[in-house]
Amino acid sequence: MGVNWAQVLFNSAVTGSLYLIAAVGLTLTYGLSGFPNFAYAEFMTLGAYMGYFVVRQLGFDVYFAFIAAFLACGILGALAYRGVFRFLANRGANKIHLMVGSIALGFVIRYIIGDIWGWPATTFGIRWPGFDIGPLRVTDLWLALIFTALVLAVIMHLLLTRTKTGKAIRGISSNPELALASGINIERVTLVTWAGGAALAGIAGLFWGAIASLSPLLGWAMILPVFAVTILGGIGSFYGVLAAAFIIGLAENIGVVALTQLGLSTEYRMAIAFIILIVTLILRPQGLAKAFRRT
């Protein structure tokens, strides 16, 4: 059976775009606050269900779904930081406490979502008809996803290099003492990053919910590749994540082809991210990013 490599490449771009949007906030908050927030999975889930709420329950246009997901998750991110993580950190919580706290928060959000919208998987009920561009089979949704990721990449680049907040984000994760000394308002920068990152996670969840289906476990099912992207990219590094998202997107899509040809289940797609995660930790734990501090 011939493989349509152009399509594989295109699919990789779709997957990579999704992972980029999902992982940007995770990696930046991880770098700033020093621990991985496992409740990120539920930020994505909430984004998807906000879409469901707006499209299916209110009957609005899908564009409003994006606004709703962005805002709801942004607020949730800010609340999570202020109400849970900063609260715990101020009370002397260590890194493991914060990680456990994030899992606990994830459970709270997940079961609230489960209670409101139920556990069975569902969809937005929107059909995205495919059409051909040259050798490619595409849908509007996929193109929108890639476009969103591109816009995000450009905006993030400008933010990080041109604005004070952006420079501060990079400064704080590479050298907190120095950042403090240079008069950066760490608290504000951290809050903005948590809110913005969660908002993006919501957008990623919404896209995934629209592409596949949504259930309260949606975010959890995506958390592994998103973490693989974060680690491969190098914690706290936007450019690292940019590269890693597309590398893992490519690896997964080539992997799916390989799995099919080997006669294995394509369910193992998730295991590919896991293997990349492990190999990264063995060979290059600091990830692709150059600047990285290790204690």
Add this chain to the structure above:
Amino acid sequence: MGLFVYSLDIIVFIGIFAIVALSLNLEYGFTGLGNFGKVAFFLAGAYTYAILMERTGIPFYLALIMAMLVSAGIGYLVSLPALRLREDYLAIVTLAIGEVLRLVVKTEDSIAHGVWGITVPPAIHWSGMSVLEMRMVNIGLVYFCLILCFIFFQLMTRSPYGRVLRAIREDEVAAEALGKNRVKYKAQVFMLGSALAGLGGGLYAQYMQYINPYMFLPMVTFTVWIMVIVGGPANNWGVLLGAGLVILFERGARIIKDYLLLPIDPINLQYILFGVLVIFLLAYRPQGLLKERQLETKAIEGVQKWKNRSSE
């Protein structure tokens, strides 16, 4: 009678989860290792036991031992790349292995019939065995293992070895500078912790007599963490208490679901409450219900002597 048999079921569950919670306590409470994939080792033990019992004729205790060995082996392999790095890497890797193992047993029908699950022949059986007798046998088996584990953990953690583990938890670089090979200690702890989670898994499979991949969702890991955090990290008695309380609470929620009409599903509510509870405990009582106790070894005698001498 019905209520009595039901309460036996709760007792078995408390025993099984107490073993798993003790193993997490060794890792997290004493050594400071954040294992967020406890369910992976529980699963590995359960499936090893189930497969061996279904396919081979080996006696059940050998299958249990194999369950422990397989879990320990997986634990060792997984921890190897992460133990040298910062603690958050171990958290991510363990969390990931939980997902991947479940994926494998779910996808590969040839391992254990995938989503259809696998039936496990009972370890001890005679014809005409009643549910009551079956549960009594399981209580005997589970609590025999639990008592052995508990004694083992108590001896281990209340010795100079346990002191080294606590030191690694407090400051691993300082421990290393005082000659303790932190990677070796952490690997030992991780293997032991995984082995005992595997034992718990084996006992679980044997008691349930049927397992499928959906019994090994991440909430198993979370439940075990709550037991440790509620009961008292680095206090084995506390963790026993935590296991008991959490299982009783869980069962309570299920009973309420049958008898009470709430605007919110009690099982959902239970996990929401668990989450909130954990966050509050971390903030206001991270030491749990029963606090960690100071180490008491022969060294204390020396201190008493010294005090007597200097007060003369």
Add this chain to the structure above:
Amino acid sequence: MEESLLRVKEIGKHFGGLWAVNRASLDVARGSITALVGPNGSGKTTLFNVIFGLHKPDEGRVYFNGERIDHLAPHQVYAKGIVHAFQIPRLFYRLTVLDNMLLAARGHKGDGLLNSVVFRQGWQAQERELADKALELLNLLELDHLTLSPAGELSGGQRKLLEIGRALMAAPVLLLLDEPAAGVNPNLGRKIFERIELFRQRGLSFFIIEHRLEILFDFADWVYVMDRGKIAIEGKPEEVAKDSTFYKVYLGD
């Protein structure tokens, strides 16, 4: 010159673009109190970290007793006989003062997994002996009344003392002390150095970073002055004190 106990040869260590230690070479003689001084940020602590194995050097070598040790992990360096006391005490704060001391002990049989559970007789007596040794040291450091208190309850000066006591408990050949007298009152600072002198007479060697020169120079046999990662000058304390470069280094040029 007799063979030195510790030999640091052309060690370089950089963080990003900054060479914190830049081709530094020095020797610590057996049975000496050798001092390392220099302004803040000159790379002293980094050099210690390289010696005891926390950092891998980017260049150069470290020899101890003629044996290369620069590739070893800290616990292996400890096994060779070098023990390090941190600049900012790194105690096990939730453990008792006694436990902190016992943890430093060398060759404790109870530290092994199997021994802790199965062969328990093997280490019970050892535990007693070590406790006696720890109490003697704590007495010397005037901490014995705090033996069973958690280390977290100690004052700043007491923490510093315990950090040093722990290092002594490890029965080292060479002790690396990073600012032992910093943050304690002048009297206590002097007392600490008197204790150090006492142990030197018992055969230990010391390599000490210290900013309190007025105390240090009364006890040190040999002084290295570090400046921006390099050894600027070396000599006997009274010689160094007279050297004009010494003042330039400290006051900045």
